[in-house]
Amino acid sequence: MPSPRLLIGPLLRRVVDTRATVWVETSAPAVVTVRTADGATGTAPTFSAYDHHYAIVIVEGLAPDAVTSYEVLIDDEVAWPVPESGFPPSVIRTRAADDRDQPVTLLFGSCRETTQHATARKLPPDALDAYARRLMADPQPAAWPDLLVLLGDQVYADETSPTVRRLLKRRRRRPKDAPATQVVSFDEYTKLYLESWRDPEIRWLLSTVPSVMIFDDHEVIDDWNTSASWRADMREQPWWAERIRSGLASYWVYQHLGNLSPDEIAADPLYAKVTAAEDATGVLHEFGERVDTEADVAHDTERWRAVQYQWSYALDLGRTRLVMLDNRSSRVLVSGSRAMLPPGEWSWFLDRAHGVYDHLVVGASLPWLLPPGIHHVEAWNEKLADSRRPWVAKAAEQMRRAWDLEHWASFNRSFHALGELFARLGSGTPASPGARVGAGPAYAPPASISVLSGDVHHSYVARARFADPAVRTPVHQLTCSPIHNQVPAGMRPLMKLGWSPGPAAATRAMARSVGVRRPVVRWKKLAGPYFGNAVATLTHRGRTADVVIEGTTSDGHLRPVARQRLADDA
Numbered sequence: 001m002p003s004p005r006l007l008i009g010p011l012l013r014r015v016v017d018t019r020a021t022v023w024v025e026t027s028a029p030a031v032v033t034v035r036t037a038d039g040a041t042g043t044a045p046t047f048s049a050y051d052h053h054y055a056i057v058i059v060e061g062l063a064p065d066a067v068t069s070y071e072v073l074i075d076d077e078v079a080w081p082v083p084e085s086g087f088p089p090s091v092i093r094t095r096a097a098d099d100r101d102q103p104v105t106l107l108f109g110s111c112r113e114t115t116q117h118a119t120a121r122k123l124p125p126d127a128l129d130a131y132a133r134r135l136m137a138d139p140q141p142a143a144w145p146d147l148l149v150l151l152g153d154q155v156y157a158d159e160t161s162p163t164v165r166r167l168l169k170r171r172r173r174r175p176k177d178a179p180a181t182q183v184v185s186f187d188e189y190t191k192l193y194l195e196s197w198r199d200p201e202i203r204w205l206l207s208t209v210p211s212v213m214i215f216d217d218h219e220v221i222d223d224w225n226t227s228a229s230w231r232a233d234m235r236e237q238p239w240w241a242e243r244i245r246s247g248l249a250s251y252w253v254y255q256h257l258g259n260l261s262p263d264e265i266a267a268d269p270l271y272a273k274v275t276a277a278e279d280a281t282g283v284l285h286e287f288g289e290r291v292d293t294e295a296d297v298a299h300d301t302e303r304w305r306a307v308q309y310q311w312s313y314a315l316d317l318g319r320t321r322l323v324m325l326d327n328r329s330s331r332v333l334v335s336g337s338r339a340m341l342p343p344g345e346w347s348w349f350l351d352r353a354h355g356v357y358d359h360l361v362v363g364a365s366l367p368w369l370l371p372p373g374i375h376h377v378e379a380w381n382e383k384l385a386d387s388r389r390p391w392v393a394k395a396a397e398q399m400r401r402a403w404d405l406e407h408w409a410s411f412n413r414s415f416h417a418l419g420e421l422f423a424r425l426g427s428g429t430p431a432s433p434g435a436r437v438g439a440g441p442a443y444a445p446p447a448s449i450s451v452l453s454g455d456v457h458h459s460y461v462a463r464a465r466f467a468d469p470a471v472r473t474p475v476h477q478l479t480c481s482p483i484h485n486q487v488p489a490g491m492r493p494l495m496k497l498g499w500s501p502g503p504a505a506a507t508r509a510m511a512r513s514v515g516v517r518r519p520v521v522r523w524k525k526l527a528g529p530y531f532g533n534a535v536a537t538l539t540h541r542g543r544t545a546d547v548v549i550e551g552t553t554s555d556g557h558l559r560p561v562a563r564q565r566l567a568d569d570a
Contacts, residue, residue: 004030004053006079008197010072011206012092013258014315018062020092020210021265023258025193026053026074033073034059036092040068049280050186054253058262065096067141080207085200090207091141095318101542104320105144107131107209109535110151110216110365110454111482114196116161125556126484127533132205134558141208145537146317148209149324151454151481152216152365154255155192157247158182159218164191175239182221184243186284189250213255214311214324216365216455220247226406227385228333229397245288248329252287259313259324270309294330312345319358320540323349327364331411335393336386340364340414353421359540359567360425360449366407367453368418369462369477369523371498376507378409379516407455412516419520422449423466426473447543448567449475457487458495459536459549460528461564464521474567477523478547480536492531499525527562534561544569 009024022034026046032055033043042059062068069089072080081089096102115126135144158179160168165181168174168188178184183192197203217224221243225231234240257271265271270287274280291309311326325341332339341349353360362368370378382405384396400406408415428445456479464475487495497503512518532551535558539546545566550558 002028003077004028004074006072006074008194009203009207010034010080010090011197011258012090012208012210013056013212014261015062015092015094015210016261017097018060018064018094019262020059020062020094021258021260021262022057022059022070022072024055024057024072025190026055029053030055030075032057033076034070035073036062036068036070038063038066038068047275047277047280049249049253049274049284050190052187052190056257056265058265059092062092062094064094067091067093085204087200087204088136088208090204093141093144095146099318102318104317104359104540105146106149106320106322106361106452106538107145107147107535108149108151108363108452108478108538109480109483111153111218111457112150112196112484113156113159113482114161114192115199115484116163116195117484123484123486124533125552125554127535127550127552127558128205128483129199129201130552130556130558131535131550132201133556135205135209136201145209147322148205148211149322149363149452150211150213151363151452152214153218153454153482153485154213154215155189155196156218157189157192157243158221160192161195163195164188167191175242177237178239182243184239184246186246186250189246193250193254212259212313212315212322212324214259214326214363214365215251215255215328217328219251220244220328223401223404223406224328225331225333226401226404227397228335230401231333241289244292245285247288248291249284249288252284256311261315264313291329308342308344310345310348312341312349314352316357318540320361321352321355321357321359322361322363323352324363325349327366327408338382338411338413340408340411346417350421353425354443356443358447358543359545360446361452361538362450363452364408365453366455367477367479368408368415368451369464370407370409370456371495371525371529372504372523373498373500373507374495375407375409375498375519376504376511376516378405378407379412379415380507380511380514381405382410382412383511383514383516416517416520419464419466422464422473422475423468423471423520425449426466426475427468427470428472445473447473447569448540448545449473450538450545450547450566451475451477452538453477453479454481456495457482457485458492458529458531459534459551459562460530461526461547461549461562462523463526464523466521475521476526476547476564476566478536478538479528480534480549482533483535484533486533487531495529499529527564530561532561542569543567
């Protein structure tokens with residue numbers, strides 16, 4: 001029997017104090033060991049599901065404020081690094097034991113089609129590939145990013161490459177009427193990750209820069225959970241049940257498990273069930289099926305809390321707090337009560353948004369602040385979709401789905417609640433009991449609040465403006481998309497037009513004419529829009545904050561396309 005091999009990974013996920021988590025997929029059951037050059041180590045047996053084998057290894061005993069190389073052993077045989085790769089050693093970098101005064105650097109972006117897509121259509125160079133090559137040439141890993149934040153569409157289940165399409169064509173047993181060019185089963189999902197994460201530069205980057213992730217629609221299907229009628233229509237498809245449970249189960253294995261800290265992994269009841277089972281296929285099958293049905297009761301806090309699995313999570317790096325929000329899977333889709341987050345998860349978010357820190361970063365795959373001209377159209381459409389006149393509501397729903405009107409503006413209740421929360425945090429004033437943003441003690445206003453997003457296939461920086469002069473904290477929308485994709489040429493003029501004062505005023509008047517509430521915030525574009533492939537870097541030093549967006553050149557290098565000071569140390 002062949003010895004187990006390393007199929008995917010290692011992925012360095014979380015580094016917490018003197019511990020780190022490393023995720024791998026192997027070709028057969030095995031014991032996986034991660035061993036660093038300075039003697040820190042961790043070992044874990046693989047768990048198995050759908051005839052695939054995975055491990056997440058917790059490395060203990062790392063030295064603080066240090067950089068150390070590591071190797072991965074499969075059944076005591078060295079499987080990583082690969083000697084012939086020619087790449088630098090993979091390393092684990094820890095922060096100082098007291099890192100309150102240490103800078104924090106977040107690299108972020110979204111929407112990365114595999115490089116195999118470039119064989120089917122001409123795409124600009126992959127920005128993450130370009131960034132990886134830059135790091136390989138950098139002899140000072142201490143200056144590398146603290147965290148890579150991937151904001152959705154890490155894989156495309158519905159827009160597959162020629163390589164995956166050939167594989168799907170050869171498969172004999174697929175659900176009835178399953179889309180010929182889209183993945184449906186768990187095993188088919190694994191091919192997306194194998195193709196994307198074994199790209200040599202990406203594989204090395206993920207092995208040496210810690211990463212966290214959140215899904216967006218293409219991990220399941222375009223416009224996932226746009227509306228209640230969308231869900232009802234999808235459930236009538238004979239292949240949908242397998243698609244949604246496979247998408248959610250594979251996301252948990254490949255992406256979400258690594259988002260958790262070592263303590264959170266130990267406390268996750270699903271992880272306990274998966275690792276206790278000889279074959280966890282049934283466990284993950286039931287999990288994927290159950291999680292999708294939770295959205296049906298998302299509006300009922302007590303019922304939702306009894307069944308929910310939460311994809312949102314939070315972490316601290318120095319004096320920076322990152323809260324990653326799931327704005328896809330658990331939306332409240334009840335007409336008149338739509339919300340990006342169900343009430344129970346919103347309460348969790350409020351708890352995490354309050355505290356003692358210098359910088360608050362909210363990660364959400366969908367931008368909170370769109371071009372104003374587009375924002376007001378989405379808010380207008382949602383209002384019409386709630387009309388008591390059936391023909392108006394039906395037409396608005398058709399428009400919602402046809403034009404992809406499903407961002408924060410089309411969940412206007414959540415848009416306002418997020419703005420009110422930022423205003424409260426930025427003024428340092430407590431909310432009254434019963435307020436939508438939550439009651440509780442006041443904290444000193446943070447130095448900056450930044451919303452990181454992707455999805456819209458162009459990059460920009462926008463500054464929010466609040467009417468209340470007591471709001472002292474600068475609040476920005478930082479959108480970076482795509483890493484490797486492109487927006488259709490015909491859409492670019494519309495997106496640019498959305499920032500123009502004239503169209504914005506016209507659509508704002510249109511929204512007000514049907515009773516849309518005046519936004520709690522106004523916003524202005526500071527940089528962009530940029531339509532090429534890009535990655536962005538958010539840096540916090542003390543109470544200063546800066547962002548740089550870098551786009552790819554035709555020869556695969558990066559060049560700055562926007563630089564913006566977000567907060568001064570004042």
